[in-house]
Amino acid sequence: MQDGTGGAGDPSEKLNVAVTFIHGMVEKAAAYLPSVVGALIVLIVGLWLAGRIKKLVEAGITRSGKVDQTLSGFLSSLVHYGLIALVIITTLGVFGVPTTSFAAVIGAAGLAIGLALQGTLGHVASGVMMLGFRPFDVGDFVEAAGVSGTVKHIGLFTTEMSTTDNKKLIIPNGMIFDDVITNYAGFTTRRVDFLFGVSYDDDLNKAMALIKEEIEKDGRGKTDPEPTIAVDSLGDSSVNILTRVWVDRDDYFPVKWALTKAVKERFDAEGVSIPYPCRSVYMEKTE
Structure with missing residues (x-):
């Protein structure tokens, strides 16, 4: 039986234990307080600077006018997240956490993610190259x-x-x-190629002159370089006249369609024939 002067159930003894525990906790917290305050300052200032640098990078890229908006947003975000990772590692270092092993873990995780997503990352790299080189x-x-x-x-x-x-x-x-x-839209001009076939019995000079007249009548062909009109080949049933006309890029198909129709109608009007493919068949008599 315990007396009333002290013991496990004595309130004064419990109070002393609590005070001792709180005192020890305060001493430990006081020992870590500089590190905690320093880590918080590094974290807050670092995140603020990361946001500011992201905006500056994005604004600078946008002002240059040479980089696509999608690419500028991607590059600025890449810089932003890289800075955030650096801030977190620095904060942990100030707090007393060994950052060497932490950086190694991040590197290993990044390598694993890169290997798992190498196809996707390859498409991203190609997208960056395309947006950059255009x-x-x-x-x-x-x-x-x-x-x-x-x-x-x-x-x-x-x-x-x-x-x-x-x-x-x-x-x-x-x-x-x-x-x-x-x-096909890489340059401001394009060359339209035609191949007009005429009969072996037709006047080639006349046919070529008619083609030239239709080009000049259309008016959309360039004079520098001048159109090319020349006998290109002797086909099975026709003499083929090669015609090349340089035009503005947007006029490529309109000129191609218009001149094809105009030359056909002009040949018909002037008696220049466009022969059908033909084949001669020789039959031998058998007794």
């Missing part, structure tokens, strides 16, 4: 990755096109950048 722009008619169409949107992962019959094509950027790209 092999084509939105609105250009191009042929790439085995398809052709008008470019509607260039993203980081895919490029959207519409075909001539208005089908929507979504193509991974890696397939486009790894292939030959034919940009």
Whole structure:
């Protein structure tokens, strides 16, 4: 039996234990307080600076006018997240956490993610290259990755096109950048090629003069360089006259269609024949 002067159930003894515990906790907190305050200051200031630097990078890229808006947003975000990661690692270092092993873990995780997403990351890298080097722009008619169409949107992962019959094509950027790209809108002028066949009995000089007159009458052909009109080959049933006319890019198909019709009608009016394919058949008599 315990007396009333002290013991496990004595309130004064419990109070002493509580005071001792709180005193120890305060001493430990006081020892960590400089690190905690320093870590909080580094975290707050670092995040603020990361946001400011992101805005400055995005504004600088946008002002240059040489980088696509999608790419400028991607690059500024990449800088932003990289700075945030650096701020977090620095904060942990100030707090007393060993950052060497932490950085190694981040590197290993990044390598694993990169290997798992290497196909996707390859498309992103191709998208960055396309947005940076600009092999084509939105609105250009191009042929790439085995398809052709008008470019509607260039993203980081895919490029959207519409075909001539208005089908929507979504193509991974890696397939486009790894292939030959034919940009039909790359230059302001294009050359329209024609091949007009006339009969062997027709006057070639007359036919060539008629073609030249129709080109001049149309008026959309360039004079520098001048149109080319020449006998190209002797076919099975016709003499083929090669005609090349340089025009403005937007006039390519209108000129091609208009001159094909005009030359055919002019040949008909002037008696120049466009022969049908023919074949001679010789039959031998058998007794």
